[in-house]
Amino acid sequence: MQLLLRDNGAVTSLSLDQHRAAVEALLAPLSARRAIETISLSASRIAGAPDAYRQRTLAHDVVSPTDLPPFDNSQMDGYAVRAAELSGASSDATVRLRVDPQINAGDTISAIEPGTAAPIMTGAPLPAGADAIVPIERAIPDHFRSTSVTDTNADGDEALTVEFASAPDHDEFVRRRGSDVAQGELLLAAGAALGPAQLGVIAASGLTSIDVLRRIRVLLIATGHEIREPGTALQPGQIYDSNSAVLSQALIDAGCTVVAWPCRSDDAADLLHIVEKGAPTADLVITVGGVSAGAREVVRDALGPLGVEFSHVAMQPGGPQGLGLVEAAGHPSGIPVVTFPGNPVSALVSFEMFVRPVLRRLAGFARDEREVLRLPLAESVDSPVGKHQVRRASIGTDGRVRLVGGPSSHLLHSYAASTALVHLPVGLGHADAGDPVDVWRIDD
Numbered sequence: 001m002q003l004l005l006r007d008n009g010a011v012t013s014l015s016l017d018q019h020r021a022a023v024e025a026l027l028a029p030l031s032a033r034r035a036i037e038t039i040s041l042s043a044s045r046i047a048g049a050p051d052a053y054r055q056r057t058l059a060h061d062v063v064s065p066t067d068l069p070p071f072d073n074s075q076m077d078g079y080a081v082r083a084a085e086l087s088g089a090s091s092d093a094t095v096r097l098r099v100d101p102q103i104n105a106g107d108t109i110s111a112i113e114p115g116t117a118a119p120i121m122t123g124a125p126l127p128a129g130a131d132a133i134v135p136i137e138r139a140i141p142d143h144f145r146s147t148s149v150t151d152t153n154a155d156g157d158e159a160l161t162v163e164f165a166s167a168p169d170h171d172e173f174v175r176r177r178g179s180d181v182a183q184g185e186l187l188l189a190a191g192a193a194l195g196p197a198q199l200g201v202i203a204a205s206g207l208t209s210i211d212v213l214r215r216i217r218v219l220l221i222a223t224g225h226e227i228r229e230p231g232t233a234l235q236p237g238q239i240y241d242s243n244s245a246v247l248s249q250a251l252i253d254a255g256c257t258v259v260a261w262p263c264r265s266d267d268a269a270d271l272l273h274i275v276e277k278g279a280p281t282a283d284l285v286i287t288v289g290g291v292s293a294g295a296r297e298v299v300r301d302a303l304g305p306l307g308v309e310f311s312h313v314a315m316q317p318g319g320p321q322g323l324g325l326v327e328a329a330g331h332p333s334g335i336p337v338v339t340f341p342g343n344p345v346s347a348l349v350s351f352e353m354f355v356r357p358v359l360r361r362l363a364g365f366a367r368d369e370r371e372v373l374r375l376p377l378a379e380s381v382d383s384p385v386g387k388h389q390v391r392r393a394s395i396g397t398d399g400r401v402r403l404v405g406g407p408s409s410h411l412l413h414s415y416a417a418s419t420a421l422v423h424l425p426v427g428l429g430h431a432d433a434g435d436p437v438d439v440w441r442i443d444d
């Protein structure tokens with residue numbers, strides 16, 4: 001690996017917007033490089049392997065192979081009629097029609113004779129000759145009768161009949177073939193996120209496989225001599241690795257796949273080994289920890305000489321940030337590397353602020369940014385004037401926002417108890433109870 005694009009320079013100070021723009025520019029080429037994969041579709045597959053279908057976006061436009069609905073059919077349980085035959089019907093002058101055989105959903109397409117009405121169920125094919133449906137509630141009688149029942153008409157003929165006291169409009173309660181989407185029309189556009197309705201319309205059209213964008217593959221490297229895997233015994237001074245869990249889940253939620261490969265060492269060679277081995281099958285490397293001002297900072301020591309540039313962003317938590325392109329096998333232009341600070345709250349806030357929106361845009365989600373609410377504070381708050389501070393909070397039933405825990409970036413438990421992030425921008429310094437602040441909901 002060698003230095004690409006960036007020089008290993010001194011730490012620069014950046015505004016939040018400057019770092020956001022830098023991350024966006026670094027990751028932008030990922031959209032052009034994304035491979036396509038074909039996934040098979042069926043309800044049993046979706047239920048059996050839900051992860052394969054979650055947070056997916058279409059690689060190409062999909063054209064409908066069929067009309068939907070595929071044939072004219074009834075929108076109501078009722079009678080299929082010729083509307084013109086009932087044009088004079090009123091409560092004073094009802095029109096009586098002979099009842100044809102019943103048509104159920106799934107029956108083949110039949111026909112009605114003039115002067116007849118066919119009992120028809122919702123979704124059943126409209127018989128030839130009919131051009132309107134009268135719901136059963138508007139027929140006399142307002143319930144279906146057995147074919148063994150007969151009425152005697154004025155001529156003395158015995159037949160099952162039905163009366164109508166009003167005239168339907170032409171096409172009333174008829175669902176015309178192709179009225180949802182016609183064969184050859186765009187079924188779903190490239191980039192469409194596949195939610196329930198999108199997967200449903202693909203199934204309705206009879207398609208059994210679709211091309212989707214391959215997920216962005218992230219090599220996630222939590223670092224630190226002190227971190228250990230939960231479930232193993234801790235020596236004094238060691239802690240369990242929470243950042244691997246925090247960011248794996250955050251990345252999966254953003255539509256990525258993750259290889260979490262912690263570096264439980266402060267030795268730059270160990271980190272470089274992980275990058276070298278993991279990068280060929282990844283699109284993006286995210287490291288956590290090892291970037292501040294300590295005597296040994298594994299990320300800074302290992303990746304600084306390779307071109308990753310470290311800066312201090314005017315944000316708290318999440319001040320120490322880094323990014324760059326690092327040469328790696330399988331990446332002719334270098335693999336993008338984003339480095340987060342190690343405090344777990346700093347790492348997750350960094351992800352929220354800089355990476356989540358870009359990854360969601362790359363994944364094609366219409367809602368890439370968090371929803372911003374403007375809500376009054378339930379209490380006064382102080383913030384560092386020169387920094388954009390992000391506090392953890394919850395939204396009360398009174399619509400006021402209550403801070404959860406203090407500003408320190410080790411308070412992961414407070415984050416876990418929060419439903420919102422509160423933004424206290426550069427220059428604010430102090431806000432009183434009742435003052436409005438920008439709030440992101442994070443409880444979706």
Ligand SMILES: Nc1nc2c(c(=O)[nH]1)N[C@H]1C(S)=C(S)[C@@H](COP(=O)(O)OP(=O)(O)OC[C@H]3O[C@@H](n4cnc5c(N)ncnc54)[C@H](O)[C@@H]3O)O[C@H]1N2
Pocket residue numbers: 222223224226227239240241242243244288289290291292293294297317318319320340341342343344346409
């Ligand atoms: N003299 C200075 N000290 C520090 C500065 C500074 O500017 N000058 N910045 C502080 C800020 S702000 C932050 S944030 C941290 C960032 O430090 P690092 O990115 O180098 O992270 P570490 O030192 O490796 O860890 C910080 C903290 O987080 C814990 N940690 C790390 N990894 C994990 C993990 N996977 N799971 C759970 N907890 C983890 C680690 O034990 C430390 O307590 O630096 C400040 N210092």
Ligand code: MOO
Pocket residue numbers: 315316317318319320341343346347408409
């Ligand atoms: O900026 Mo550090 O991320 O506050 O704790």
